[in-house]
Amino acid sequence: MSASILEAKGVAKRYGKFSALTDVNLRIAKNTVHSVIGPNGAGKTTLFHVLTGTLPITAGNIVFDGHDVTHEPDHRRVKRGIARSFQVTSLFTNLSVRENLRLAAQGVDSKRALNAWKPPRGALEHRDTVDGILERLALQRFASTQASALSHGQQRRLEVGMALAARPKAIFLDEPTSGMGIDDLDDMKHLIRSLRDDYTVVLIEHNMDIVMDISDTITVMQQGRVLVEGEPARIRGDERVRSAYLGNMITGGRA
Numbered sequence: 001m002s003a004s005i006l007e008a009k010g011v012a013k014r015y016g017k018f019s020a021l022t023d024v025n026l027r028i029a030k031n032t033v034h035s036v037i038g039p040n041g042a043g044k045t046t047l048f049h050v051l052t053g054t055l056p057i058t059a060g061n062i063v064f065d066g067h068d069v070t071h072e073p074d075h076r077r078v079k080r081g082i083a084r085s086f087q088v089t090s091l092f093t094n095l096s097v098r099e100n101l102r103l104a105a106q107g108v109d110s111k112r113a114l115n116a117w118k119p120p121r122g123a124l125e126h127r128d129t130v131d132g133i134l135e136r137l138a139l140q141r142f143a144s145t146q147a148s149a150l151s152h153g154q155q156r157r158l159e160v161g162m163a164l165a166a167r168p169k170a171i172f173l174d175e176p177t178s179g180m181g182i183d184d185l186d187d188m189k190h191l192i193r194s195l196r197d198d199y200t201v202v203l204i205e206h207n208m209d210i211v212m213d214i215s216d217t218i219t220v221m222q223q224g225r226v227l228v229e230g231e232p233a234r235i236r237g238d239e240r241v242r243s244a245y246l247g248n249m250i251t252g253g254r255a
């Protein structure tokens with residue numbers, strides 16, 4: 001079994017009296033694409049919030065890269081190497097693609113600059129980071145293009161790039177393909193698959209074709225609990241998964 005980057009045990013999250021997550025156990029192996037799927041309201045986004053530190057946990061514990069991060073705020077988890085994709089709305093639409101990425105790369109270093117033991121990275125190092133990301137996103141030709149002039153699919157790839165600029169170990173993507181046309185879907189699929197070589201990807205995705213195609217492991221959630229977990233072939237054939245989705249669309253299309 002390959003080494004894990006994240007292990008969550010007994011995770012619970014309550015909103016008042018409502019239990020959005022109950023006893024969730026999750027082990028995410030390094031350099032894999034691990035998808036979290038499930039019907040609307042299953043608790044996928046809440047799980048992301050709790051794992052990335054956007055929301056405090058009610059019970060349980062989370063270990064990331066050997067560190068107990070259960071009660072760490074999100075900015076500390078960013079430093080540990082957890083990145084979450086930004087929303088389109090957080091792109092600087094009046095700046096170029098390159099400027100967006102440069103700001104994201106510098107953003108991580110603003111705190112580093114206050115730490116005398118870790119000097120801030122230089123401009124050259126940022127340029128290398130940004131160039132590498134532009135290539136990975138297949139957006140080199142658009143480096144000087146204003147973000148507002150990109151297609152929807154390109155903007156969504158740039159969001160992923162903004163998260164990569166933080167040089168994370170694991171990247172959390174929440175529905176990166178939502179609202180995309182068919183060509184953009186393919187580009188995003190290739191991008192996510194390529195990320196696995198250098199990062200660990202945790203993905204919430206409703207498009208089952210993509211999930212089945214690019215995931216190493218799939219965790220299926222239902223009503224705040226893990227229903228079943230396994231490789232795509234196993235999930236596709238699982239009766240419990242079919243009935244969780246009322247028997248439809250698990251073999252293709254949107255869940």
Ligand SMILES: Nc1ncnc2c1ncn2[C@@H]1O[C@H](COP(=O)(O)OP(=O)(O)OP(=O)(O)O)[C@@H](O)[C@H]1O
Pocket residue numbers: 015018020038039040041042043044045046047
């Ligand atoms: N801030 C909140 N206060 C109270 N209940 C909430 C809150 N946020 C989410 N919930 C509830 O928690 C449950 C899980 O929601 P969550 O958004 O995590 O599900 P999801 O699987 O991501 O759904 P979707 O696929 O529709 O995005 C839902 O019943 C939702 O109504």
